[in-house]
Amino acid sequence: xxxxxxxxxxxxxxxxxxxxxxxxxxxxSPDLVIREFIIQSIRKTAALVYLGGLTDKNSVNNNVLEPLxxxxxxxPTVSISHLITEDQWRAISAAILGGSSVLFVxxxxxxxxxxTQGWPQRSIEDPQIEASLKGAHQGFVETGxxxxxLIRRYIPSTELKIKELRVGQRGATTVSIMYLGDVxxxxxxxxxxxxxxxxxxxxxxxxxxxxxxxxxxxxxxFPQFISTERPDSAASQILQGRYVMVVDGSPNVxxxxxxxxxxxxxxxxxxxxxxxxxxxxxTRYFAFFIALFLPAIYIALISYNYVIIPVKLxxxxxxxxxxxxxxxxxxxxxxxxxxxxxxxxxxxxxxPIGQTxxxxxxxxxxxxxxxxxxxxxxxxxxxASTAIASFIIPNYDMxxxxxxxxxxxxxxxxxxxIVGIAAGLMTLIIHLITLKSLDTPYGSPxxxxxxxxxxxxxxxxxxWIMKKRPVNAHPVQLERQDSPQPEENP
Amino acid sequence: xxxxxxxxxxxxxxxxxxxxxxxxxxxxxxxxxxxxxxxTDGWISIILGGxxxxxxxxxxxxxxxxxxxxxxxxxxxxxxxxxxxKTASVIxxxxxxxxxxxxxxxxxxxxxxxxxxxxxxxxLILLLAVPTYMIVHHGIKMIGRYAELIFYxxxxxIILLAFPLNHSHxxxxxxxxxxxxxxxxxxxxxxxxxxxxxxxxxxxxxxxxNKKKAVSAVIVANTLTMLFYILTTLVCFSYxxxxxxxxxxxxxxxxxxxxxxxxxxxxxxxFLAMYMIVISVTWIVYMSLAVFGVKQLIPKSKPSITTxxxxxxxxxxxxxxxxxxxQVTQMTRTMSNIGxxxxxxFPLCLWGYVKLLExxxxxHGGDSS
Numbered sequence: 001x002x003x004x005x006x007x008x009x010x011x012x013x014x015x016x017x018x019x020x021x022x023x024x025x026x027x028x029s030p031d032l033v034i035r036e037f038i039i040q041s042i043r044k045t046a047a048l049v050y051l052g053g054l055t056d057k058n059s060v061n062n063n064v065l066e067p068l069x070x071x072x073x074x075x076p077t078v079s080i081s082h083l084i085t086e087d088q089w090r091a092i093s094a095a096i097l098g099g100s101s102v103l104f105v106x107x108x109x110x111x112x113x114x115x116t117q118g119w120p121q122r123s124i125e126d127p128q129i130e131a132s133l134k135g136a137h138q139g140f141v142e143t144g145x146x147x148x149x150l151i152r153r154y155i156p157s158t159e160l161k162i163k164e165l166r167v168g169q170r171g172a173t174t175v176s177i178m179y180l181g182d183v184x185x186x187x188x189x190x191x192x193x194x195x196x197x198x199x200x201x202x203x204x205x206x207x208x209x210x211x212x213x214x215x216x217x218x219x220x221x222f223p224q225f226i227s228t229e230r231p232d233s234a235a236s237q238i239l240q241g242r243y244v245m246v247v248d249g250s251p252n253v254x255x256x257x258x259x260x261x262x263x264x265x266x267x268x269x270x271x272x273x274x275x276x277x278x279x280x281x282x283t284r285y286f287a288f289f290i291a292l293f294l295p296a297i298y299i300a301l302i303s304y305n306y307v308i309i310p311v312k313l314x315x316x317x318x319x320x321x322x323x324x325x326x327x328x329x330x331x332x333x334x335x336x337x338x339x340x341x342x343x344x345x346x347x348x349x350x351x352p353i354g355q356t357x358x359x360x361x362x363x364x365x366x367x368x369x370x371x372x373x374x375x376x377x378x379x380x381x382x383x384a385s386t387a388i389a390s391f392i393i394p395n396y397d398m399x400x401x402x403x404x405x406x407x408x409x410x411x412x413x414x415x416x417x418i419v420g421i422a423a424g425l426m427t428l429i430i431h432l433i434t435l436k437s438l439d440t441p442y443g444s445p446x447x448x449x450x451x452x453x454x455x456x457x458x459x460x461x462x463x464w465i466m467k468k469r470p471v472n473a474h475p476v477q478l479e480r481q482d483s484p485q486p487e488e489n490p
Numbered sequence: 491x492x493x494x495x496x497x498x499x500x501x502x503x504x505x506x507x508x509x510x511x512x513x514x515x516x517x518x519x520x521x522x523x524x525x526x527x528x529x530t531d532g533w534i535s536i537i538l539g540g541x542x543x544x545x546x547x548x549x550x551x552x553x554x555x556x557x558x559x560x561x562x563x564x565x566x567x568x569x570x571x572x573x574x575x576k577t578a579s580v581i582x583x584x585x586x587x588x589x590x591x592x593x594x595x596x597x598x599x600x601x602x603x604x605x606x607x608x609x610x611x612x613x614l615i616l617l618l619a620v621p622t623y624m625i626v627h628h629g630i631k632m633i634g635r636y637a638e639l640i641f642y643x644x645x646x647x648i649i650l651l652a653f654p655l656n657h658s659h660x661x662x663x664x665x666x667x668x669x670x671x672x673x674x675x676x677x678x679x680x681x682x683x684x685x686x687x688x689x690x691x692x693x694x695x696x697x698x699x700n701k702k703k704a705v706s707a708v709i710v711a712n713t714l715t716m717l718f719y720i721l722t723t724l725v726c727f728s729y730x731x732x733x734x735x736x737x738x739x740x741x742x743x744x745x746x747x748x749x750x751x752x753x754x755x756x757x758x759x760x761f762l763a764m765y766m767i768v769i770s771v772t773w774i775v776y777m778s779l780a781v782f783g784v785k786q787l788i789p790k791s792k793p794s795i796t797t798x799x800x801x802x803x804x805x806x807x808x809x810x811x812x813x814x815x816x817q818v819t820q821m822t823r824t825m826s827n828i829g830x831x832x833x834x835x836f837p838l839c840l841w842g843y844v845k846l847l848e849x850x851x852x853x854h855g856g857d858s859s
């Protein structure tokens with residue numbers, strides 16, 4: 001089959017030859033439709049070829065077949081918006097696989113590719129994992145072109161450029177890199193394109209896969225691209241001078257280059273009053289440390305450095321731990337793993353059963369385990385606060401990283417106590433400093449310290465103060481706006 | 491995304507690298523050592539020491555100025571010829587490695603005494619080796635960022651120092667200069683040990699972005715360190731009487747013991763654990779400069795392998811020697827004495843040598859024209 005394909009790279013002007021060729025190309029594809037008919041006006045036999053499931057039947061019937069078969073004027077036209085003529089078999093088979101239909105006319109050595117795509121797709125729904133209070137209620141869907149349109153709706157500018165790449169030997173998934181031509185740093189684009197072009201796989205099914213192939217440090221637990229299902233977040237990141245990668249077939253887009261702190265920003269921050277959203281941001285950083293270190297601190301304080309706790313408090317902790325047979329480390333690991341299992345079990349269950357799991361788990365952890373003397377009350381408080389704190393982080397990937405890193409911290413605290421926690425913190429700081437996202441420092445604006453970017457880091461300064469884009473993405477055009485501060489009327 | 495591919499550090503990173511390297515283990519013992527020699531007038535010695543270290547830094551910059559792009563190792567070759575230069579470079583490298591080892595051993599020994607008496611040295615060193623390896627092989631740019639971040643991280647120490655002020659007696663400080671200038675001057679010899687670390691200017695200077703600001707940078711760095719020391723010393727002197735302070739090996743830590751809040755006792759424990767992170771800048775800077783130096787001497791060497799080798803040596807030494815605290819103090823003292831030669835005496839000699847060479851060349855040039 002392949003030898004035949006190589007023999008003839010272009011189509012012939014004989015219709016039956018072409019049909020034989022296409023049948024051999026698409027051997028074993030029962031969904032291939034070959035509709036042979038006669039074009040009435042020019043009295044020529046023709047064939048329309050398409051894949052049944054990927055084309056819009058209405059469009060094929062009404063806009064292609066009907067005018068060609070029944071119109072008698074000299075120049076029958078198909079009423080399809082996008083039409084290309086092509087004579088290469090490669091391009092033709094790619095077009096058929098992409099959902100286009102191809103029209104072969106006898107005596108003509110060129111075929112017309114008609115844009116009749118129409119496959120089953122989901123309608124636009126509320127984002128599922130990134131729910132928001134005041135943000136838009138549209139989430140990305142599985143069709144790349146639609147996702148691009150969703151972003152374009154926010155930035156109707158000719159400067160919004162799209163670089164299209166194909167990834168994968170078999171899948172040839174379309175990856176569209178969207179950016180602002182006069183803002184985004186071109187060096188980063190070159191780097192990004194180079195990395196994407198190096199990928200050599202069958203197909204990219206999900207945006208996360210793409211991310212794993214092009215990230216800077218695959219051994220890091222931290223996400224190096226923001227993965228979002230919200231068009232409004234994607235658009236606001238583009239406006240900051242970053243690149244958004246839309247992967248066809250994936251309801252998530254990747255955003256890069258990113259920084260550690262950008263995972264603590266949520267789109268709601270910008271639609272809430274700045275004082276309140278600053279307060280919430282500080283809470284998130286606090287939650288980050290709670291989720292990461294609280295179980296470790298519990299272990300260190302109970303098993304090593306109990307001198308830190310005042311006597312009164314240690315007596316009450318001691319009373320609560322009186323019946324517990326395990327050392328603090330075993331107790332903490334037991335509870336944390338139970339919690340992780342409950343969380344994981346809850347995710348993939350249908351909502352009604354998920355609730356049951358939550359209730360059963362909650363009661364088992366909260367009441368029965370304490371009454372049975374397996375764990376202490378204090379431990380339950382620690383685990384519950386850790387769990388809640390880890391869910392405060394707005395980005396799922398970052399939350400997962402924190403939940404994972406908790407365990408090494410607990411192990412190191414059980415060996416070295418508070419010194420271990422300090423060493424763990426040091427390791428974490430060092431890792432975040434040395435990590436890079438598309439060759440830009442991940443720790444920015446904390447390391448290297450860039451005070452100009454602090455306006456949107458720990459606090460969310462009023463929008464009229466944020467006159468410049470974040471430096472981290474090295475935008476060519478730094479100025480973002482120049483709106484005056486609203487004046488107070490006497 | 492740097493425009494030029496060469497490593498460059500900003501003014502602030504330069505300042506904080508020097509400051510971070512200076513503030514080390516000495517900070518914990520300095521008040522006692524000063525009180526022993528100069529009584530409560532010790533803080534004046536800190537100022538004198540600060541002035542001396544600024545002067546020495548200025549000599550370093552003046553000596554380096556002629557060849558702004560050359561590192562110290564290039565300079566050695568340039569001024570002293572290949573073999574003497576190589577020897578000098580190796581000595582300097584050994585000083586850097588020795589300095590970083592001395593600091594790791596000191597902090598480990600303090601941690602053992604205060605927090606974990608039963609943990610063997612090598613376990614703690616193994617614990618510290620992991621983060622050290624992670625940053626050291628990344629080179630000078632990354633340690634610049636680290637020093638910068640850790641400086642902001644360390645600012646809470648100052649807040650912690652404010653707590654004992656409730657119980658302090660400022661009258662302890664009076665009268666000033668109670669025993670004449672001699673004790674103060676002899677204590678200056680002690681304080682200049684605490685300023686050691688500015689000698690990294692030798693290696694960092696070529697990487698500074700704006701060389702014209704180097705003078706202001708070393709002045710700011712040394713002044714920062716000076717203010718930090720004076721603050722601690724004054725708080726200690728006003729809290730402990732001049733006799734009482736001699737009883738505590740680490741007065742700064744003992745000072746923090748008094749802080750008590752409802753839910754946390756023993757702030758010294760928390761402080762010491764966190765201060766370990768602050769001190770880490772010192773040994774990380776020394777070690778990564780050593781790794782950089784090895785790369786200069788042996789261009790084929792890989793920074794990551796050099797780092798691993800240095801860390802393995804550290805581990806092996808801790809296993810073999812099993813140092814007691816007194817031995818560690820002795821080791822630190824020896825390193826400091828070498829440090830004085832390298833940081834204070836050597837810049838003067840180098841500067842003099844460079845001037846002399848220039849003078850000879852000028853005369854020579856005058857003759858030939």
